[in-house]
Amino acid sequence: MSGTVTRVDGAAERRDGVLRIGTRGSALAVAQTTAVAESIARATGVDVELVTVTTHGDTSRESLAQLGGTGVFATALRDALRAGEVDLVVHSLKDLPTAPAPGLVLGAVPKRADARDALAARDGLTLDDLPDGARVGTGSPRRVAQLKSQRPDLDVVDLRGNVDTRLRMVSDGELDAVVLAAAGLTRLGRLDAVTDYFPLSLVPTAPGQGALALEVRAGDEKGRGPIARALSAVDHVTTHASVVAERHVLAGLEAGCAAPIGATALVDDGLLFLTATVYRPDGSEKLTASHAATPDSLSAAHLAEAAEDVGARVVAELLEAGAASLAPLGSDR
Structure with a gap:
């Protein structure tokens, strides 16, 4: 029997037997958390409530570079989890700091969506077709470096705002194009706006892009309780390993999630492949390294x-x- 999924805003009286999942309140965050909640409800039969939490990254209009990038979307969710206001939280994994969070663990990573970046441009233009000096918007230092690496002539504009706001800046003529995550556009049903996809082999994306992270209080991931069963129901073992490998790059380089670093990992034919690229912020130089490992089996351990x-x-x-x-x-970190 499938459980039900409901949504509440902020703190509400706890109902017995209900799994409470914390999420940011943006349309994208709610869409992706709802998908996770529905999967959990179907698999476990548990009733699930979505609890919206406002983060500093949602209220500030500063750029990610000014905010520091790392943790600006995660802190409030983690505080709610530690306070017992929710039982687990869902993050966009690329927004999650790599440093350990006291008392919390990464409990599950669902199957990854499209990890690529996508261009949404006026008149159906691709990156190669954009005119000299075209204004392209992004809030990501990595995307700035990658755009300038391929098209030094572009006027890359720093911007914030949700997906609809960014797309509207193109349709209103303020920008010629914006670069967004294909996964987010998919979850919002806005793939119609895409005019060009960037191949991961040429444009590696942020470690964890396209994946979600389910974070819980340490210990709750063990045993046979409703939280542990929920995590087991949605964890995708090869996605989990791939994003952990990518995040090892950030952690090892002691780089924040806003650093100009791209990484791509995948499991194929019994091997775990990882490629990472570090860019000079202006895109004028880059370094790439690739390695593979052979796990003894495809078990999580x-x-x-x-x-x-x-x-x-x-x-x-x-x-x-x-x-x-x-x-x-x-x-x-």
């Missing part, structure tokens, strides 16, 4: 070991090649 191994080797090669002189690396 063996894949986790492989992810750590391949991540460490990629990081070592990037640092030896001079990545620290290219990008702002440090302790911002």
Whole structure:
């Protein structure tokens, strides 16, 4: 029997037997958390409530670089989880800091959506077709570096706002194009706006892009309780290992989620492949490293070991090649 999914805004009286999932209140966050909640309800029969939580990243109009990037969307959700206001929270995994969060663990990663970046441009234009000096909007330092690397002539404009706001800036003529995550456009039903997809082989995206993270209080992921059953129902073992490998790159380089770094990992034919690229912020230089690991099996434990191994080797090669002189690396995780 499937459970039900309802939504409440902020704190509400707890109902016995109901699993409470915390989410940001943006349309995209609610859409992706609703999909997770529905999967959990179908698989476990548990009734689920979505609880919206306002984060600093939702209220500030500063750029991600000014905000510091790391954790601006996660802190309030984590506070609600620690306070017992919710039983688990759903993050866009690329927004989640890599540093351990005291008392919390990454409990599950559902199957990843399209990890690519996509261009939404006026008149159906592709990146190659954009005229010289075209105004392209993005709030990501990584995307800035990648755009400038391929098209140094572009006028890349820093912007914030939800997906609809950004797309409207193109339709209103303020911008010639914006770059957005294909996964977010898919979840919002806005793939009609895409005029060009960027292949991961040429434009690696943020570690964890396209994936969601389910975070819980340490210990709740174990046993046979409703939280542990919910996590088991939606965790996708190869996606989980792939994004952990990508996040090992961020952690090893001591780089925040707003750093100009792209990483792509996948499990194929029994191997875990990882490629990562570090960019100079203006796109004028980049360094790339690729490695593969062979897990003993496709069990979660063996894949986790492989992810750590391949991540460490990629990081070592990037640092030896001079990545620290290219990008702002440090302790911002």
